Amino acid sequence: MIARPDLKGLRVAVLASIAWPAPPPGYGPWEQVASDIARGMAARGLDVTLFASGNSANPGRLASVVPVGLNEDPHLDGEVFSELNVAACFARASEFDLIHNSSDWKPLLYALATSAPPVLTTVHGFSSPQILAAYYAGARRSFFCSISNADRDPGLDYLATTYNGVDPGAWTYRDVPGEYLLYLARFHPEKGAHRAIAVARRAGVRLLLAGIPQDTAYFNEAVAPHIDGDAVRMLGHVQGAARDELVGGALALVHLTTRPERFGLTLIEAMACGTPVLGARMGSIPEIVVDGVTGFLCDDDDAAVARVPQLGTLARSACRAHVEGSFSVERMIDRYLDAYAKALRLGTPPPPTDEQLRWRRHDWWDRPMAFTDIPPKPEHLPNTFHSGVTDA
Secondary structure, eight states: OOOOOOOTTOEEEEEEOOSSOSSOSSSOHHHHHHHHHHHHHHHTTOEEEEEOOTTSOOSSEEEOSSSSOGGGOTTSOHHHHHHHHHHHHHHTGGGOSEEEEESOSHHHHHHHHSOOSOEEEEEOOOSSGGGHHHHHHHTTTEEEEESSSSSOOTTSOOSEEOOOOBOGGGSOOOOSOOSSEEEESOOOGGGOHHHHHHHHHHHTOOEEEESOOSSHHHIIIIIGGGOOSSSEEEEESOOHHHHHHHHHTOSEEEEOOSSOOSOOHHHHHHHHTTOOEEEESSTTHHHHSOBTTTEEEESSHHHHHHHGGGGGGSOHHHHHHHHHHHSBHHHHHHHHHHHHHHHHHHOSOOOOOHHHHHHHHSOTTSOSSOOSOOOOOOTTSOTTOOOSSTTO
16 A cells, blocks of 8 residues: 655645636536645645635635635626735745645746745646746746646646546445436537537437536537437536436436547546446546446547447446546545645756757647647747747
């Protein structure tokens, strides 16, 4: 048995996104993970302060600049209060032994400008090519953890891959397969709702859709016309006990992404219920789903259609056991404790290698990353564009 580092009493700030409460009532993967980290670390004896919205659960100490999540009150200015949340954390930097940033790139700029303690950033994904400038600059002050081996930028150094986890006890295991397929994700082209619809129709199985329409144009054009209330039914933003029942009652979760998945929290939520995953063979999905055991990995829609009749033959107990063994909150906390110990031992990140510098000078638009937004490259930028601060 591997001995975990004893970090009891370590003063840790967990800096969460404030788009939703931590944990969120429904959608909000970044907030869910930050909440689980804070609660898990507090349970292991660390002194935790969670920077999140005021209606978040309190695992130790809670610090907030807004009473509710930004998406819960349209009058709150996200740009203003997100910055204030970060500033509130770094204004108290001297109170902590380590800052765990689970709130994207802006905290990296504060770390560069202050003498904060070691900073560890969980990279949940990169939104666009130019965001890499902030991560490359911030690499001088922040350590990084990826949430899958697939979602790593070759220009960065990573302490570890720290897979997200769920509490299996929070999800009801159901041994009997359901009769419907389930799509549970935000409605964006990269999540593949249109593929789920096409596969379900061809397989002759009812499809339930649940999520928030992040890309309204895509939803209206590629999803809404197919919703008939019968073969394809829209449920919207499903939360709480209804979400547990929906996920556990499915024949399978359909996750046929069009870009490499970074992690996919719904995959392990489904498997915790015993529900297998019908997923695309790309990104992190092959790291999470055991092909032929906890679901099927598919190269195209034809393969997915062919696998639908076989979903009911999979042992749902294997899905649950896989999450308990590899993707529980406890396993996630173990991985982060190891990363914390390493960050504290090193103090500051190592300088970039020659290979990392080469990638930083490489064309950022030609990158094996799952960018959410890939705008056209500005014509005036050279093929080897970099920010000018990435080599420091």
